[in-house]
Structures are given as structure tokens and as C-alpha cells.
Amino acid sequence: MLRVIRTFWRDQRGIALILVSIMLPAIIGLSLLAIDMSRMNNLHNDLQQGADALALAAAAELNGRSDAWTRAENALTNLVANDATFSDAGIVALTTGSGATTVDPTYPACRLKGQVWWCFLKDIPASDATVIVPSTGVDVNGVDHKAANATETRFILVRVQPETFTSMFPVFVSSSGNSTDTSYNVSAVSVAGFTSGVCDFTPVFICNPYENDPDGHTLEEAVSNPALHRRLIELRKVGNGAAAGPGNFGFLEPPEGVGNGAQALAQTIATSKPLGCYSAQGVSTKTGQNAGPVQDAFNVRFGIRASGSHFNSPEYGPAANVRKGAVTGGNGNGGGNQCPQYNQLTFGTPNMGLPRDQTTPYMNGRMGAGDYLLLGVGHYWSVNFGSASYPSSWDTTTPTRYDVYRYEIAHGLVGTASAGGEVGTPPSACQPPVTSVDRRLIYGAILNCNALEAENNDLSGHSTNLPVEAFGSFFLTEPVSSASDDASVFVELVDITGRGGQGTLDNFLRDEAQLYR
Numbered sequence: 001m002l003r004v005i006r007t008f009w010r011d012q013r014g015i016a017l018i019l020v021s022i023m024l025p026a027i028i029g030l031s032l033l034a035i036d037m038s039r040m041n042n043l044h045n046d047l048q049q050g051a052d053a054l055a056l057a058a059a060a061e062l063n064g065r066s067d068a069w070t071r072a073e074n075a076l077t078n079l080v081a082n083d084a085t086f087s088d089a090g091i092v093a094l095t096t097g098s099g100a101t102t103v104d105p106t107y108p109a110c111r112l113k114g115q116v117w118w119c120f121l122k123d124i125p126a127s128d129a130t131v132i133v134p135s136t137g138v139d140v141n142g143v144d145h146k147a148a149n150a151t152e153t154r155f156i157l158v159r160v161q162p163e164t165f166t167s168m169f170p171v172f173v174s175s176s177g178n179s180t181d182t183s184y185n186v187s188a189v190s191v192a193g194f195t196s197g198v199c200d201f202t203p204v205f206i207c208n209p210y211e212n213d214p215d216g217h218t219l220e221e222a223v224s225n226p227a228l229h230r231r232l233i234e235l236r237k238v239g240n241g242a243a244a245g246p247g248n249f250g251f252l253e254p255p256e257g258v259g260n261g262a263q264a265l266a267q268t269i270a271t272s273k274p275l276g277c278y279s280a281q282g283v284s285t286k287t288g289q290n291a292g293p294v295q296d297a298f299n300v301r302f303g304i305r306a307s308g309s310h311f312n313s314p315e316y317g318p319a320a321n322v323r324k325g326a327v328t329g330g331n332g333n334g335g336g337n338q339c340p341q342y343n344q345l346t347f348g349t350p351n352m353g354l355p356r357d358q359t360t361p362y363m364n365g366r367m368g369a370g371d372y373l374l375l376g377v378g379h380y381w382s383v384n385f386g387s388a389s390y391p392s393s394w395d396t397t398t399p400t401r402y403d404v405y406r407y408e409i410a411h412g413l414v415g416t417a418s419a420g421g422e423v424g425t426p427p428s429a430c431q432p433p434v435t436s437v438d439r440r441l442i443y444g445a446i447l448n449c450n451a452l453e454a455e456n457n458d459l460s461g462h463s464t465n466l467p468v469e470a471f472g473s474f475f476l477t478e479p480v481s482s483a484s485d486d487a488s489v490f491v492e493l494v495d496i497t498g499r500g501g502q503g504t505l506d507n508f509l510r511d512e513a514q515l516y517r
Contacts, residue, residue: 055192059513207449220500244459270297282465319439323424325353351420
């Protein structure tokens with residue numbers, strides 16, 4: 001009997017069953033906990049990815065134009081369709097649905113539709129840890145970030161409505177901090193913004209001529225209002241003590257590999273194939289350079305030969321229309337037998353280029369009133385084209401000089417000789433005309449120079465990360481008359497990117513939406 005008891009005591013068969021029985025509750029509990037955590041993680045991932053996709057789709061429409069909010073809402077409704085699973089409701093469509101948009105009159109920038117809250121923001125806090133309330137656009141520190149209108153909107157905050165999740169594990173640590181709470185909500189928030197840049201742009205910046213305009217006009221109005229659009233602007237180079245105020249221009253840092261000298265900078269301005277890309281988030285200025293080669297860089301566009309052997313290849317060819325009110329030896333642009341330098345040209349009667357404004361009441365005499373003389377005996381049209389027809393609308397509304405220039409090209413008037421024998425066709429001895437781009441246009445970043453200098457930025461030196469008000473195109477109305485640093489460049493504003501723009505610069509734009517948090 002004693003032997004049987006000893007044998008039983010030493011027998012270990014079946015002990016695993018005992019251990020499993022003891023551990024079974026813990027094994028089941030941990031399994032349920034792992035399943036709950038996986039479900040919660042998958043639910044949050046679904047919601048976060050849906051919020052990110054919605055935010056990116058809407059942010060791509062925030063280009064500063066007046067209809068940006070409408071287009072952003074259309075993008076939220078029509079461009080993105082995502083589902084979330086593992087919530088108590090099963091498969092949930094993360095969409096704005098088909099109902100009406102809820103807009104609180106107190107917070108018109110913040111809206112709710114379907115499963116989605118969104119709020120249009122003018123800026124975001126520096127720290128990602130600073131939470132913005134989606135329904136008000138105000139952060140936890142009381143700072144208001146919501147935009148007043150579509151024009152100033154730069155970001156969008158998207159929050160998908162919380163989904164209820166009930167755990168299977170009887171005791172679960174939830175975000176509420178209550179260890180016995182097995183039912184709680186999961187949501188996701190995403191903030192995306194619109195970034196803009198341009199490529200194939202010349203490395204030039206131009207001080208916004210409408211910054212702090214005494215008459216209250218804005219850059220956007222100047223592009224859309226013909227009375228402002230045709231004003232002639234006299235640009236002068238920043239540097240040598242000249243302040244970077246409205247009406248001045250300077251140079252941006254050229255792209256890598258171009259070189260650092262004055263001649264390398266001039267090449268990037270003169271070429272018809274610039275390589276530079278610049279971001280609206282910030283550009284860098286280049287230390288002031290000798291203006292001599294830069295005069296040549298502008299003037300090759302008029303069929304004027306640069307000094308030495310510079311710019312002597314097809315990419316530096318002139319515009320298709322180089323009429324400028326000058327002749328060489330009475331042969332009209334050299335009669336095709338020479339490509340003249342500037343000092344070989346004769347300007348004035350009986351020749352006439354696009355005239356300047358009669359009065360210059362703005363910007364300390366550096367901006368005209370748009371009152372140049374186009375029609376009538378002895379004025380631009382009669383001197384250059386005699387009785388040739390022109391649009392009847394010009395009799396009542398003076399067009400921009402750029403419109404006149406384009407009309408000459410479109411209606412075959414470039415080769416018509418003026419009273420003084422000038423034609424707009426470039427001399428055949430110059431490089432062939434460039435037709436892939438309009439060589440009479442220059443492109444540049446428009447900066448609010450007064451504000452930037454007030455922040456101690458040296459725009460005649462090397463300053464970095466300067467915000468761009470817009471990128472613009474400007475029409476060169478006449479050649480640059482001097483190689484000195486105080487020489488003037490006469491231009492008309494043609495178009496700008498983004499808000500208020502006419503879309504002619506869209507080919508240069510490199511717009512993209514990106515997630516910020």
C-alpha cells in the first residue's frame with residue numbers, strides 16, 4: 001500500500017492539464033486583450049488614414065482664390081471615399097454624406113457634414129502638441145487660427161466623428177482613464193496645408209508695388225482692374241544704399257551649379273530656359289551684383305547684342321516682336337545685316353516704341369497713371385501702323401501695352417515698317433527668335449519688402465526664407481538704357497499666381513498639398 005502511494009506521488013503524468021487549467025483564465029484574458037488592442041489599433045488607423053486623405057484632398061484646393069472653400073468642400077464630398085471597420089457600428093463610411101452642411105454663423109470657417117468636421121485655418125501653432133478645437137478653430141491656449149475668408153486660408157483641419165468601440169476584455173484601460181470602462185470613443189484629426197512654388201523662373205524678386213498702397217489697392221486688384229493693370233512701373237535695382245521699397249528689384253539665389261559671379265547670374269536672367277525652382281514658403285536673396293551684364297541680360301530679349309561673346313547661342317534669342325522705337329543707320333533694326341549693341345541704336349522721332357505714361361503720380365513718381373497715348377495722329381499706333389485696323393474697344397478703353405504687343409503678333413503686324421523704318425522683326429544677324437516662351441516677359445517673386453526690412457532682413461545682401469506674396473510676370477516695355485546700378489527697368493504687371501491670378505502662370509506652378517500633423 002505504501003508503495004502504491006509513493007508511486008502515485010512521484011507520477012507526473014497529467015500535470016500539464018493542471019497547469020493549463022490554472023492558467024486558462026489568464027490565457028483567455030490576454031487573448032481577448034490582444035484582440036481588443038488589435039481592433040482598436042485597426043479602427044484608429046482607418047480613421048486616421050481617412051482623415052489624412054480628406055485633409056489632403058481639400059488642402060489641394062486652397063490656392064488663395066475666392067472660391068477655394070467651395071472647391072475644398074467639393075473635394076471632401078466627391079474625391080475621397082474611405083471606410084472604417086471594427087467599431088460597434090461595423091463598417092462606417094467616412095464621408096460628408098448627402099445632407100446639408102452645418103455652418104455656425106459664429107464660426108463660418110468651421111463646418112460639419114456627415115462624418116466629417118473641418119475648419120479652414122489661416123495658420124497653425126508652432127507645436128504639434130497644441131490642440132485646435134475643430135468646431136471653433138481656437139487652440140487650447142485661446143489663440144484663434146481660423147481664416148476669415150478663402151483668400152487667407154492656408155490650412156485645413158479635418159476631424160472624423162468619433163466611433164464607439166466596446167472591448168471584449170472585461171477590464172480595459174481606455175483613454176478615459178477609467179480602468180473599468182469597456183466602451184469608449186475613437187477619433188482622428190489631421191491638418192494639411194497648401195504649398196506653392198514655381199519652376200523655370202528667373203532668379204529675380206520685385207518689391208510689391210501695392211504694398212501699403214495709399215489708395216488701398218491690392219496686388220490682386222492690379223491684375224484684374226484694367227485701370228491699374230496698364231500702369232507703367234519703374235523698377236530700380238536694390239543695393240548701393242537703395243532701400244528695398246515698392247518699385248525696386250533684386251536677385252534671388254540662382255539654382256545650384258549655375259555659378260556665383262555676375263555673369264552667371266546674368267545668364268540665368270537672359271536664358272529662355274531658366275532652371276530655378278522657388279517656393280512660396282521662402283526664397284533667398286543674393287548679394288548685390290554688378291549690373292553691367294544684367295543690362296545685357298534684359299536687352300537680348302529686344303534683339304540687342306550683348307557685349308563681348310556673351311549670350312551668343314539660340315537659348316538667348318530675342319522675342320518674336322522687338323519693336324522698341326529705335327533704328328540703326330536708318331535700316332530698321334539694322335536692316336537684318338547686323339545685330340546692334342545698345343549704343344548703336346537711335347531712339348526717338350520718327351520712331352516710337354510703346355510710350356510711357358503721361359503722369360507718374362504714384363510711388364514717388366515711379367508708377368504712372370496708365371494714361372499713355374496709344375491712338376491719334378502722331379501717337380504709337382499711327383506712327384507704327386498708319387491706318388491699320390485695331391479693336392474698336394480701344395477707342396473707349398486704353399488696353400495694356402502687353403495687349404497691344406500681343407495684338408501686333410496675332411494680326412501679322414510685326415513686320416510692318418513704322419514712319420521711321422523700324423519693324424518689330426528681330427534682325428536676322430541676331431540669334432533666331434524664341435517662340436517657345438514670350439521673351440518680353442520676365443518672371444519674379446513678389447515680396448512685401450517694407451515688411452521684410454522692418455523685420456531686419458537685408459534684401460541687398462543674403463537673406464533666407466523670405467515669404468513670397470505671389471509669383472508674377474511682368475512685360476518689358478522698353479530696353480534697359482544703362483549698365484549702371486541706378487538704371488531703370490520699365491514694366492507692366494501682367495499676372496500673378498494664386499489668388500486673383502488669371503491662370504497664365506499655371507504652367508510654372510508646382511502646387512502640392514502636404515500633411516502637417
